[in-house]
Amino acid sequence: MKNIMVVDDEIYICNIILEALGDFRDFNVRKFSDPVAALDHLDKHSIDLVLTDLVMGDHSGVEILEKALANHPDCIVILMTGYPTVKTAISVLKKGGYDYLVKPFKLEDLTATIKRGLDHQEVRRENVALRSQAELRKISEAMARGVGFNTVLEMINKTLLQQLPATAASILLYDKKQHSHRLKCIGGEYDDPSIEEFLNGRVSHEPVQRSREDVYCDSFDIIKNNIPCRRTIISNPLISKRVLLGHLNIVYDHPFKQITPGQMHLISLLASQAASAMESSRLIYNLKRSYLQTIGALANAIEARDNYTAGHTDRVFYLAEILAEKLGWDKRRINQLKTGCRLHDIGKIGIPDGILNKPGRLDDDERVIMQQHPIRGAAILGQVPFLKPIIPYILCHHERFDGTGYPNGLKGKEIPIEGRLLAVVDTFDAITSNRPYRQGKSHEFALKELREHAGTQFDPELVKLFQKAYEEGLINRAIKKGDEAVKMAVSPVTV
Numbered sequence: 245m246k247n248i249m250v251v252d253d254e255i256y257i258c259n260i261i262l263e264a265l266g267d268f269r270d271f272n273v274r275k276f277s278d279p280v281a282a283l284d285h286l287d288k289h290s291i292d293l294v295l296t297d298l299v300m301g302d303h304s305g306v307e308i309l310e311k312a313l314a315n316h317p318d319c320i321v322i323l324m325t326g327y328p329t330v331k332t333a334i335s336v337l338k339k340g341g342y343d344y345l346v347k348p349f350k351l352e353d354l355t356a357t358i359k360r361g362l363d364h365q366e367v368r369r370e371n372v373a374l375r376s377q378a379e380l381r382k383i384s385e386a387m388a389r390g391v392g393f394n395t396v397l398e399m400i401n402k403t404l405l406q407q408l409p410a411t412a413a414s415i416l417l418y419d420k421k422q423h424s425h426r427l428k429c430i431g432g433e434y435d436d437p438s439i440e441e442f443l444n445g446r447v448s449h450e451p452v453q454r455s456r457e458d459v460y461c462d463s464f465d466i467i468k469n470n471i472p473c474r475r476t477i478i479s480n481p482l483i484s485k486r487v488l489l490g491h492l493n494i495v496y497d498h499p500f501k502q503i504t505p506g507q508m509h510l511i512s513l514l515a516s517q518a519a520s521a522m523e524s525s526r527l528i529y530n531l532k533r534s535y536l537q538t539i540g541a542l543a544n545a546i547e548a549r550d551n552y553t554a555g556h557t558d559r560v561f562y563l564a565e566i567l568a569e570k571l572g573w574d575k576r577r578i579n580q581l582k583t584g585c586r587l588h589d590i591g592k593i594g595i596p597d598g599i600l601n602k603p604g605r606l607d608d609d610e611r612v613i614m615q616q617h618p619i620r621g622a623a624i625l626g627q628v629p630f631l632k633p634i635i636p637y638i639l640c641h642h643e644r645f646d647g648t649g650y651p652n653g654l655k656g657k658e659i660p661i662e663g664r665l666l667a668v669v670d671t672f673d674a675i676t677s678n679r680p681y682r683q684g685k686s687h688e689f690a691l692k693e694l695r696e697h698a699g700t701q702f703d704p705e706l707v708k709l710f711q712k713a714y715e716e717g718l719i720n721r722a723i724k725k726g727d728e729a730v731k732m733a734v735s736p737v738t739v
């Protein structure tokens with residue numbers, strides 16, 4: 245049913261139009277000879293089409309047009325005038341009017357213009373639905389491309405705000421162990437504390453039961469900006485394989501309408517996408533974790549065999565972390581650094597014990613075998629796509645700044661920063677650690693070695709950074725942390 249308003253201060257014109265439109269069963273037509281009453285009606289009711297006279301005593305049809313479009317953005321407004329000018333026509337169309345009719349007009353022209361206007365409105369509304377589908381498709385494509393879980397949820401939240409349009413929306417993750425929700429993303433414009441509570445999952449609205457697995461939807465009247473308004477709150481559970489993963493919350497304020505079935509359908513589709521993104525993320529996380537546990541076990545096996553590396557990788561990480569923080573690396577990169585440090589000597593798994601733990605210097609043949617460990621390590625981890633960021637640590641930590649290192653003889657900045665950084669901290673720890681055949685040297689001695697070989701073995705900028713960190717007391721603190729980690733024997737690997 246289309247809600248149509250006819251506004252004309254000449255009552256007989258209203259009556260004629262009403263009579264002409266009376267044949268259309270799907271038209272609900274209201275007439276107004278008082279423009280003030282018409283403006284009031286526009287504030288309180290849903291309207292699809294307005295037919296208004298242009299000049300009505302002290303009032304203008306332009307006032308009606310502006311109010312209609314302010315309250316009902318997709319409303320069709322047709323103006324009627326007995327004094328047409330090009331200027332008037334342009335002004336009406338510029339303000340968003342759909343068309344205008346010149347009085348006196350034939351009733352066939354009137355009904356044809358109204359029908360054309362309503363058809364145009366339908367097309368516009370279908371375009372909105374298509375835009376929603378386009379947004380859904382964008383999200384699906386992003387998921388297929390493997391973009392991060394957080395990005396997908398942000399896209400879903402943004403789509404809710406754009407397409408409904410919702411006053412505010414949020415996505416909460418459910419923590420089964422804690423029986424509580426954690427806010428993942430939130431957006432919209434609101435200054436009402438009760439909305440914030442609802443979006444954050446802190447339930448103040450009595451009927452909302454967060455553990456429920458069915459959609460919660462409630463509407464109630466509020467006053468917003470001094471205008472009576474209908475607020476709808478929706479909490480849509482995110483469920484995958486019968487497991488509750490979280491909730492998608494929407495607050496929708498509209499002066500006239502409750503949320504439509506089409507909009508509820510869109511919410512439900514977006515909730516399915518969010519649940520599916522969460523499930524994929526959980527599976528990938530579990531897969532990575534089990535893979536890293538396996539590799540971590542391998543790294544432990546090397547540490548158990550190699551007298552030298554016992555505890556070495558933990559200390560190396562805490563030292564490297566200091567430099568990484570000074571370089572401004574983000575959390576994700578520091579996580580990769582942790583795994584890189586933990587696994588950097590994993591290629592030693594293929595080195596015989598006699599060479600690995602030989603007291604004293606290695607002969608030439610033994611050195612050749614020992615120097616294969618970066619390539620062996622890279623080969624072990626290189627088949628796993630998500631470990632690719634780790635490879636530079638494994639492959640390049642024995643490269644030298646002057647190009648005389650191994651395995652590839654890279655020079656200067658050709659050596660990835662991961663390799664240059666690890667070379668500095670790996671050497672510092674090697675000099676200061678106890679070996680089966682000698683006591684570790686002092687920190688000052690190791691620093692002097694780093695300085696003397698800056699520009700030949702090491703990146704001079706990183707050596708300076710390391711020296712500065714030492715003077716700030718950060719290196720001693722990192723060594724203590726590393727030693728404590730060794731005692732507690734905990735060093736999970738993460739990417």
Ligand SMILES: [Fe+2]
Pocket residue numbers: 588589617641642
């Ligand atoms: Fe190494």
